[in-house]
Amino acid sequence: MELERKHFAGIDMVYINGRMVSTTSWQVGELMNDLIENGSTKMLLNLQDVEYVSSAGLRSILVAAKLIQSNDGELRICSAREDVAKILEMSGFDSLISLHADEAEAVAAFD
Structure with missing residues (x-):
């Protein structure tokens, strides 16, 4: 799995490429937690190149979402493939x- 981080218009954008499974999802969680601890209040996960998300991957996203929300911030997800979007929806x-369907829509939706 590969991670890339960009900063645009006050938003920390995290691009994930590969499979978010128990052996890799800790990297995503660690990056998101570091960004939040360093003051990030707007974060966008771009899942365009994510092939699969396991329960461990979901957990890392959930932990970061709760942490950023407790700091009056917001986490959004964009560009998930249909099968990954279904996993996210089925998991609530x-x-x-x-x-969000794409990055432009997600960026526009931030306050």
């Missing part, structure tokens, strides 16, 4: 985290 993530 769409009621906790805003899911």
Whole structure:
């Protein structure tokens, strides 16, 4: 799995490429937690290149979402492939985290 981070218009953007499984999801969680601890209050996960998300991957996203929300911030997800979006929806993530079709829509939705 590969991670890339960009900062645009006050938003920390995290691009994930690969599979978010128990052996890799800790990297995503660690990066998101570091960003939040360093003051990030707007974060966007771009899942365009994520092939699969396991329960461990979901957990790392959930932990970061709760942490950023406790700091009056917001986490959004964009560009998830259809099968990954279904996993997020079946797990109830769409009621906790805003899911967007593409990056432009997600960026525009931040306050």
